[in-house]
Amino acid sequence: MDLGLKDKHVFLTGASGGIGLETAKLFLREGAKVSLHYNSNLSSLEPLLSEFPNRSIAVKADVRSEEEVSASIEQALKKFGPIQILVANHGIWVKETVPIIDMSLEQWETTLKIDLTGVFLYCREALRQAREFNVSELSIVIVGSTAGIFGEAGHSDYASAKSALMYGFLKSLKNEISRISKNGRANVVAPGWVLTPMAEEALEDKSIFSKVLQTIALKKVAKPFDVASAIVFLSSTKVAGHVSGEIFEVTGGMEGRVLYTRKEIEE
Ligand SMILES: NC(=O)c1ccc[n+]([C@@H]2O[C@H](COP(=O)([O-])OP(=O)(O)OC[C@H]3O[C@@H](n4cnc5c(N)ncnc54)[C@H](OP(=O)(O)O)[C@@H]3O)[C@@H](O)[C@H]2O)c1
Numbered sequence: 001m002d003l004g005l006k007d008k009h010v011f012l013t014g015a016s017g018g019i020g021l022e023t024a025k026l027f028l029r030e031g032a033k034v035s036l037h038y039n040s041n042l043s044s045l046e047p048l049l050s051e052f053p054n055r056s057i058a059v060k061a062d063v064r065s066e067e068e069v070s071a072s073i074e075q076a077l078k079k080f081g082p083i084q085i086l087v088a089n090h091g092i093w094v095k096e097t098v099p100i101i102d103m104s105l106e107q108w109e110t111t112l113k114i115d116l117t118g119v120f121l122y123c124r125e126a127l128r129q130a131r132e133f134n135v136s137e138l139s140i141v142i143v144g145s146t147a148g149i150f151g152e153a154g155h156s157d158y159a160s161a162k163s164a165l166m167y168g169f170l171k172s173l174k175n176e177i178s179r180i181s182k183n184g185r186a187n188v189v190a191p192g193w194v195l196t197p198m199a200e201e202a203l204e205d206k207s208i209f210s211k212v213l214q215t216i217a218l219k220k221v222a223k224p225f226d227v228a229s230a231i232v233f234l235s236s237t238k239v240a241g242h243v244s245g246e247i248f249e250v251t252g253g254m255e256g257r258v259l260y261t262r263k264e265i266e267e
Pocket residue numbers: 013014015016017018019020037038039040041042061062063064089090091092093114143144145146190191192193194195196197198199
């Protein structure tokens with residue numbers, strides 16, 4: 001199926017990570033021009049940059065810096081012109097399980113700054129350039145998480161950032177974007193567990209892995225492709241042009257979480 005993505009300018013944050021890299025490949029294979037955002041890991045982008053030298057560019061920004069975010073957008077606009085698709089995918093998840101009672105203010109603020117404020121900054125830039133260049137079909141896809149739906153004990157910082165994105169922010173954005181860009185849309189893709197560097201270590205722990213599978217109808221975790229293909233579908237005005245404000249779960253039919261092991265119940 002032609003997704004109508006040929007020559008569209010896609011700005012993809014966190015392109016250097018597991019889900020980002022797979023998403024970048026799909027967009028490039030669909031003929032899009034892709035600005036590949038990274039923070040520290042340029043090397044993971046190098047194969048794509050050499051395979052698609054005319055349709056890809058690497059742009060660096062630590063999303064904690066408003067200036068770096070603006071500069072990365074400027075660089076992308078200079079190379080490929082107005083942005084039609086923004087995928088706000090970057091994020092961190094602190095591997096250690098830290099209950100609220102023990103969480104430092106620093107951890108809380110860092111996660112919110114990267115996962116929530118970083119997405120706000122990129123969405124604001126995308127809207128501003130859409131207004132400036134009269135982009136009529138701006139499409140924004142934000143990567144959320146089931147943590148934002150079910151919560152995640154030991155990761156309240158992450159769960160709170162994702163909930164904020166998926167509900168208050170998304171529902172406001174979808175009503176503002178169509179005033180700025182005539183057919184502008186915003187949606188969220190919410191993965192459950194995905195085999196990427198972010199989750200690999202946790203999933204190597206057999207007790208965590210079996211607890212995870214107990215919540216999933218399909219009894220398996222996602223591969224980056226499962227999430228990337230949902231992102232690409234929602235981003236396309238041609239095939240998803242009447243979808244806005246939706247949370248598209250890619251979870252294998254996940255239902256909440258297992259809270260206690262059998263042993264903990266018997267104690
Ligand atoms: N993996 C999962 O199980 C899972 C489940 C649900 C939702 N998600 C969500 O999916 C998205 C992608 O995650 P992933 O699994 O692909 O993670 P990942 O492989 O760890 O990639 C994370 C990406 O975020 C970027 N990033 C981190 N801190 C940054 C900062 N301060 N400034 C700018 N960029 C920064 C990283 O850039 P560098 O590497 O270049 O520093 C990298 O590109 C995230 O929003 C995550 O919350 C993942």
